[in-house]
Each structure stands twice: as structure tokens, then as C-alpha cells.
Amino acid sequence: MNQQAIETILRDPSLPFAVHELAWLSPSEVPFDARVREMCASNRCGLYGKTWTCPPGVGEWEALRDECRSYAHALVFTTKHVLDDDFDFEGISQSGVLHKQLDRAIADALRAQGISHHLYSAGGCSLCKTCTYPDAPCRFPEHVHRSMEACGVDVGALSRACGLRYNNGPQTVTYFSMILFP
Numbered sequence: 198m199n200q201q202a203i204e205t206i207l208r209d210p211s212l213p214f215a216v217h218e219l220a221w222l223s224p225s226e227v228p229f230d231a232r233v234r235e236m237c238a239s240n241r242c243g244l245y246g247k248t249w250t251c252p253p254g255v256g257e258w259e260a261l262r263d264e265c266r267s268y269a270h271a272l273v274f275t276t277k278h279v280l281d282d283d284f285d286f287e288g289i290s291q292s293g294v295l296h297k298q299l300d301r302a303i304a305d306a307l308r309a310q311g312i313s314h315h316l317y318s319a320g321g322c323s324l325c326k327t328c329t330y331p332d333a334p335c336r337f338p339e340h341v342h343r344s345m346e347a348c349g350v351d352v353g354a355l356s357r358a359c360g361l362r363y364n365n366g367p368q369t370v371t372y373f374s375m376i377l378f379p
């Protein structure tokens with residue numbers, strides 16, 4: 198695996214949005230916590246039980262942790278978005294959409310270069326207008342991006358583990374993604 202080539206893809210100015218920070222760490226250092234997963238059950242985001250990328254459809258968090266740790270390298274990256282104010286909920290939502298667009302563009306670019314990877318995103322999958330869960334298998338299993346929190350990743354602890362800023366200051370929102378490489 199060529200880390201430099203991968204970072205070049207993430208820094209490509211033609212991407213739909215800029216990566217703010219990135220850092221490499223060992224998948225064994227990615228912090229999983231059952232309490233993160235338990236918070237999903239409160240369904241604050243409204244996606245619990247609605248997609249294959251969120252609990253319970255995404256699978257047991259221990260199995261997802263073990264799958265993560267079977268990879269050789271992890272790359273974490275963030276996007277930083279400026280809001281009108283700290284209560285700009287529409288801006289927060291639109292920023293999440295931009296982050297997911299960047300995820301897709303990065304995954305497409307990695308695939309185009311034949312770089313095997315598994316990308317974990319921020320929040321549940323919104324690829325299809327209506328998810329097939331739970332009645333039929335996922336339509337695009339090769340393109341689906343699981344939610345990091347849904348897998349039990351403690352994103353705050355992850356930011357500390359890899360030295361990335363969890364919060365980029367007032368009137369901003371920061372989103373995280375993680376890419377695993379064999």
C-alpha cells in the first residue's frame with residue numbers, strides 16, 4: 198500500500214470538498230465502546246432500524262470491531278464546515294451531505310486506482326431514496342458506507358488517538374470518516 202498515493206487522492210483539489218485533516222493509525226488503536234452503540238438505540242438521528250448501515254441491521258459491534266482489526270492500516274480524515282451560528286441546524290445538515298459527497302468521491306477515486314479499501318462514514322447510508330432494510334439485501338453492498346458510531350467507534354476517543362481536532366471552534370461543525378486498507 199502506498200500511503201503517499203492515497204494522501205494525494207485525498208488532497209486532490211478537484212474533489213467536491215476539501216479534507217481538513219488526516220492521520221494514519223493502526224486499526225488496533227481504533228477505540229470501540231459498547232456505550233456508543235447503545236446510544237444508537239435512543240434513535241436521535243432517526244435512522245435506527247432504518248438502513249443496513251445502522252443497528253441492528255449493521256451487525257453486532259464486536260464482530261465489526263474484529264473485522265476492523267483484521268485490516269492493516271487505518272486512515273482517519275475530517276472535513277470542517279463554517280456555520281452561520283451555533284444553532285444553524287440546516288447548515289449542520291447540509292455539511293453532513295457535503296461530507297458524504299466527499300466520501301463517495303474519495304471511494305470512487307480509490308476504486309479507480311484499484312486500491313482496495315473499506316470506508317466508514319459519518320451517519321447512516323443515504324445512497325438509495327428508500328433503503329431495502331429489512332425486507333431485501335442491500336442494493337449496493339460494494340458501495341455502502343457504514344456509520345462509524347453504528348459500528349461502536351468512539352469518534353471523540355478516535356480523534357485523540359490519531360491527534361485530529363474533534364472540534365474546530367465556534368460556529369463550525371467537523372465530520373469524521375475512516376478508511377481501512379488491507
Ligand code: SF4
Nearest residue numbers: 249322325328335336
Ligand atoms: S445502499 Fe441502499 S439498500 Fe444499501 S444500505 Fe444504503 S440505502 Fe440501504
